[in-house]
Amino acid sequence: MGTFEPVIVAFVCNWCTYTAADLAGTSRLSYPTNIRLIRVMCTGMVDPQYVIKAFLEGADGVLISGCHPGDCHYINGNYKARRRIKLLKEILPRFGIEKDRLRLTWIGASDGIEFAEIMTRLNDQIIEMGPSQTRLNKAI
Amino acid sequence: MMIKIEQEDNSLTKGLHQFFKRLLEMQEIDALFLPVRLKDSSSIMPSLVTDPAQIENAVPLSPAFPLNSGRMVSRLSYKESGRKTAVLLRSCEIRAFIELIKLKQGSRQELILIGIDCPKALTLSDYTAYMEKDPLEDDAYIQKVFSEKNETLNGFNFSSACNTCENPFPVNTDMNILLHGVDLSNGMMVESGSEAGQKILESLNMQQTSMPEKREEVVTQIKEVNSKANEAMIEDITEKTDSISKLNAFFDRCINCYNCRNMCPVCYCKECVFNTDVFYHQPVQYHQWAEKNGLVKLPTDTVFYHLTRLAHISHACVGCGQCSNACPSDINVFEVFKSVAQTTQVAFEYSPGIDENDPPPLSVFNEREFEDIVGIK
Structure with a gap:
């Protein structure tokens, strides 16, 4: 058996974190390929069901990352996202999906270096947690 | 303000009929929404009543709970009808309706909300079986359920939602019909909960009374029992899932x-x-x-x-x-x-x-x- 390569789904907002990822790329920084970016217009559009679906189909971690508070392109989408993540962090552990598999960060458009660092850290932490139970036991 | 509803012919249900009739005959109230035993059947369904003569089929105290009427009241009130309706609801129905009001799917403007100490409900499947096997008269039911406080009724299961309910006493209504902690042989009581409710009760000119001393104790006791059952239920289901x-x-x-x-x-x-x-x-x-x-x-x-x-x-x-x-x-x-x-x-x-x-x-x-x-x- 090889080393554990987690699947991490990251919902990143178009205006900040996706731009930071772009900047990391053009700056030739590397970050773990386990992280699959999904660009959304705003973290405020990430319905809880997107996160639930990712976990049920076997994701080991889910990240939502958007603009810093006060910087949202749509004024307040990130505040709404924070409430939804809070909600999911209350619900999912009840069914055995650990709290720390679901993460929320704010990464601004100019934080290319920070983006690469945070992704590496997230990947390390999920590897340490081991595979999610939905990996073996999918709930389709 | 608190008024008294006397029993009629030794019956709480008939006493309530009288009360509802008087409400419906008032100029301010055009219709009543409450559970009614339907003609030519034994089914009890929430109904909108405009004819006072129909009130005698109303069944305000029964273990029938075919659906949460909060949603039905939302249908009656999401737009203006130009009519004032008094609605009789269980506590969970009122709470559901208030949630719908927040979502602009209902309005209290043309309603008088009447709460009632919850008479509990059998599960829908057990209710059907219970009705087939000589069910209690409406009054005998309420006497039994309030005095015995069992988790079942003649072997039929109350809904676990009812056995674990921490809020069986309506709040935030225009008036509440009180049954717990009240000497039922002497009648029931209605307490106003809003200005509109008080006005209506005043104009009914019925005998006034005051909160029975025992009430608070009984209410706390019921909440405690249900809360304990709730904790046990949650522990059990959490372990299962x-x-x-x-x-x-x-x-x-x-x-x-x-x-x-x-x-x-x-x-x-x-x-x-x-x-x-x-x-x-x-x-x-x-x-x-x-x-x-x-x-x-x-x-x-x-x-x-x-x-x-x-x-x-x-x-x-x-x-x-x-x-x-x-x-x-x-x-x-x-x-x-x-x-x-x-x-x-x-x-x-x-x-x-x-x-x-x-x-x-x-x-x-x-x-x-x-x-x-x-x-x-």
């Missing part, structure tokens, strides 16, 4: 009929995402799932559906138990919802259906809150 494999097993009989959603009074979307093309998968998708795992059970998206509903509305769950009643596969949906609702409602310090000015937690935010969940260190 605390991993994904257990959750899969719990919902494995789910046939995606969506009855639980349709009967949920607070599942408020006009069009549900689960009815859209998103879940009308391509045939190849099923094959891919099967190939990946060796097999895929159909219908798919069952656990996904329940988890999504938990995320969408558990904060507003009023614990009426109609989701379990609606399930043709006999899955105890309610217990999972109640256990999660407890957690999410505490997390957002939210009590659904109590105060209509308390906004649903996912419709608002504060700039500085929940900062501990942000960041990867």
Whole structure:
């Protein structure tokens, strides 16, 4: 058996974190390929069901990352996202999906270096947690 | 203000009929919405009554709870009708309705909300069986259920939602009919809860009375018993569903009929995402799932559906138990919802259906809150 390569789904907002990822790329920084970016217009559009679906189909971690508070392109989408993540962090552990598999960060458009660092850290932490139970036991 | 409703012919139900009749005969009230035994059948269904003569078929105290009427009252009130309606509801129905008001799917403007100390309800399947096997008269039922306080009725099960209900006493109404802690042989009491309610009670010119001393003690006692049952129920259901494999097993009989959603009074979307093309998968998708795992059970998206509903509305769950009643596969949906609702409602310090000015937690935010969940260190 090889080393554990987690699947991490990251919902990143178009205006900040996706731009930071772009900047990391053009700056030739590397970050773990386990992280699959999904660009959304705003973290405020990430319905809880997107996160639930990712976990049920076997994701080991889910990240939502958007603009810093006060910087949202749509004024307040990130505040709404924070409430939804809070909600999911209350619900999912009840069914055995650990709290720390679901993460929320704010990464601004100019934080290319920070983006690469945070992704590496997230990947390390999920590897340490081991595979999610939905990996073996999918709930389709 | 508090008035007394005397028994009529030694009957509480008939006493209530008199009270409702007087309400309906008032100029200010055009219609009454309450459970009625339908003509030529034994079914008790919530009905909108305009003819005072029809009131004698009303059954305000019964174990029948075919649906949460909060949703029906929303239909009666989401637009102006030009008529004033007094509605008689159980506590969980009132709370559901208040949640719908917050979502602009109902209004109190043309309503007089009448709450009643909850007469409890049998599960829908047990209620049907109970009705077939010589059921108690309406009055005998209420006497029995209030004096014995059992978890079953002649061997038929009360809904676990009722046995674990922490709020069987309506709040935030225009008036409440009180039965617990009241000497029923001497009649019932009606307490006003708003200015409008008080005005109506005053104009009825009925005998005034005061809160019976025993009331508070009895209310606390019932809440304590139910709260204890609730804790035990939550502990039990949490143990039964605390991993994904257990959750899969719990919902494995789910046939995606969506009855639980349709009967949920607070599942408020006009069009549900689960009815859209998103879940009308391509045939190849099923094959891919099967190939990946060796097999895929159909219908798919069952656990996904329940988890999504938990995320969408558990904060507003009023614990009426109609989701379990609606399930043709006999899955105890309610217990999972109640256990999660407890957690999410505490997390957002939210009590659904109590105060209509308390906004649903996912419709608002504060700039500085929940900062501990942000960041990867």
